[in-house]
Amino acid sequence: MNKIYFSQDPVGFYIEGVSAVPSNAIEVSADIYNEFAGVAWPDGKVLGADDSGYPTWIDAPPPSHDELIAQAEAEKQRLIDETNVWINGQQWPSKLALGRLSEDEKAQFNEWLDYLDAVSAVDTSTAPDIEWPTPPEQPAS
Structure with missing residues (x-):
């Protein structure tokens, strides 16, 4: 051996x-x-x-600032992806385009778009000191 x-x-x-x-x-x-x-x-x-x-x-050594930023970027992208999946799963964009979105759905859609904008605006260079936006309540289906 x-x-x-x-x-x-x-x-x-x-x-x-x-x-x-x-x-x-x-x-x-x-x-x-x-x-x-x-x-x-x-x-x-x-x-x-x-x-x-x-x-x-x-x-293990603590993560470097660059590693913390990379982790925050990954979290940001995960939240954006999950939000887009949620929005598209409700079919709000299609319903809006066809004029079939109810006022209640329109209000919920706007809340989710506001959340998506807030997540997109997160400055990951401040990692790990990031306050992530809170998503809106998901309505019961």
Whole structure:
């Protein structure tokens, strides 16, 4: 069996003959390798090294500002997509175009359009300090 190595920089396991082994890597047993390879990472943890250079779970670093902005952009797009699906599911745009939208439906449609505008206007560069708009109540179908 090929020898297994662990490196703390770059962090990872390396198998002799399969991958290039960094010069700072230390040999580890198959048991140690199996503790970390192919398992779900504990929440809030990443693979790192202890003071002896052996693998251990360490606290994940907090997300960078750019990562927080990317998460906020994804949330913003999710809310926009969900809102569009909701609006189209009510058939309000088609009913409006055909003059078949009731006054009650028109009022609800406008509330949802206002919400969509508010979500679209969210400045994600202020992440994580974002106050997301509250969606209107969904009428019972």
